[in-house]
Amino acid sequence: MWLLDTSTLELNEFTGGNIPGYAILSHTWGSAEEEISFRDLRKDRxxxxxxxxxxxVKNCCLRAAQDGHRYAWIDTCCIDKRSSAELSEAINSMFKWYQNAQVCYVYLVDVLSSDSDPSPEVNDxxxxxxxWFTRGWTLQELIAPRCIQFFGQDWTLIGTKGLHTDSTQNAPENNPSSDPFLLKLTKITGVREEVLRDPLAVRRTSVAQRxxxxxxxxxxxxxDIAYALMGLFGINMPILYGEGQQKAFKRLQFEIIKSSPDQSIFAWRANRESSGLLAESPLDFADSGAIHPRNPLSTKDPTVLPYxxxxxxxxxxxxxxxxxxxxEAGFVLAALRCWVPVDGTLRRIQIYLEHIQRLSPARSGRLVYRRVRCNTLELASLSDEKGPRQDIYVLEEEQSDHINLIDNFSASNADDGKEGEEFS
Incomplete structure (x- = not known):
């Protein structure tokens, strides 16, 4: 990990357990011509x-030095992006680096504040x-740090999330309504106040809500829309620029499925007629913020099987x-192990599936489905009869495309008068 000396702006490398305390900067990038790179500080000062x-960079280090921090980390110049290995390590470590920082400075270049008032009322x-509130990477930079200080364009303090580890202020008692600034952040971002107070609370939040x-x-x-979310789910995976957003986001979901039984990952809506169970982007979860996972070890529903x-x-x-x-229409409703509160009652999430006739039953005895009516999540009472449990396969897009290719090939052979062969 490369850190800036806040007095000299020299880069110093630290490894393993030898990393000293540091301040960290969260900001929005300007153009490539404006920002300072690793090479700039090393060779072209x-x-x-x-x-x-x-x-x-200079003002961040000045602020950090004033607060007693010898080192600072800034993403523009503390990663040697010419090294793919170093870039991959940094992206996979980013959440942890923000989480371990003694303080995070959020610099809002587009928010004006008056330096004549030490506690200005910034226009809401x-x-x-x-x-800053619209960028993908800044979501984890909002959640991970224990303490965040927000600054306006002229580095006047706007507000604070959490308590600076070196501060002598008294922390407020555990009163959820005692911090109007946190309530403001919750209103802007949708992130629960509990999570803003305690980054570990993100583990108790459903996949759909995150x-x-x-x-x-x-x-x-x-x-990066996928890579920027790895830390929120405790996921590590290879960084493959060039694979595209959908493949990166699918890989992220694959990794989440491996480590979490939370079926709210399938509780999304999108304007598509058919799909697999995996979403194409975080936008598909825009209306899923109130969905909660159900305990996979619930004694009321003891049949728990991995997927x-x-x-x-x-x-x-x-x-x-x-x-x-x-x-008759070939549709069924499948109940997910997640729910949403509606008018004081808990409603279980259900999704539509369509039976793929030409593929069922497979030799395993399992039926094969595709998700349909993807813009709909049906709600049912948790006590409703949900129907018998079944082991099924649900095709993803690429698997469905492959099957359609085989169907077209078979149809072409049939048109040529060739007999179709049955392989066993």
């Missing part, structure tokens, strides 16, 4: 000083519309119900 981003509209926080955020590189991705679809055991007229 004179060039760096002529760039607009140099003042941001300007603050809430800051670009995804909903990122639903309308953006990143410069399309794959996993296979080369013929997601293998999963779900309660299947046939509604009136649905069976």
């Amino acid at each position: 004179g060039v760096a000083q002529g760039r607009a981003g140099y003042n941001k 509209d300007a603050f809430s519309k800051s670009r 995804m909903s926080w990122a639903a309308r955020r953006q990143t410069t590189r399309e794959e 996993s991705m296979t080369n013929i679809g997601l293998s999963i055991n779900l309660p299947i119900r046939h509604g009136l007229g649905m069976l």
Whole structure:
């Protein structure tokens, strides 16, 4: 890990358990010509000083030094991005680095504040519309640190999340309504106040809710919309720029499935007629912020079976119900192990599946489905009859495409008068 000496702006490398305390910066990037890179500080200091981003680096280090921090970490210049291995390590470690920082400084370049008042009342509209709240990477930078100090364009303090480890202030008692600034952050971001107070509380938050926080955020590189979420789910995976957003986001979901039994990962909505069980982007979870997981070890529903991705679809055991007229149309409702509160009652989430006739039953006896009516999540009482549980496969997009290719090939052979062969 490279750290800036806050007095000299020299880069120093630390490894293993020898990393000293440090302040960390969260900000929105300007253009590549404005920002200061690792190479700029190592070899072209004179060039760096002529760039607009140099003042941001200098002022961050000045603030950190004033607060008693010898070192600071800034993503623009503390990662040697010419090394793919170092870049991958940094992206996989980012959440931990923000979590371990003694303080995080959030610099809002687009929020003006007056240096004549040490505790200015910043215009709420300007603050809430800051670009910082729209970026993908800043979500984890909001949640991970124990203490965050928000600064306006001229480095005037706007507000604080958490308590500085070196501060002599008294922390407020555990009163959820005692911090209006946290309530403001919750209103802007959708992140629960409990999570803003205690980063470890994110582990007690459903997958769907965490995804909903990122639903309308953006990143410069399309794959980063997935990579920026790894820390929120405790996931590590290879960084493969060039794979595209959908593949990166699918890989993220694969890793989540491996480590979590939370079926709210399937509780999303999108304007698509058919799909697999996995979402295409965090935007699909925009309306899923109130969904909670159900205890997978509940004694009321003792049948708990693992699920996993296979080369013929997601293998999963779900309660299947046939509604009136649905069976004739080839549809069923599958109940997920997650719920949402509605008017004081708990309603279980159900999704529509369509039976793929030409693939069922497989030799394993399992039926094969695709998700349909993807813009709908049906709600049922938790006490409703959910139908018998079934082991099924649900095809993902690429698996469905492969099957369609085989179907087209078979149809072409049939048109040529060739007999189809049955392979066993």
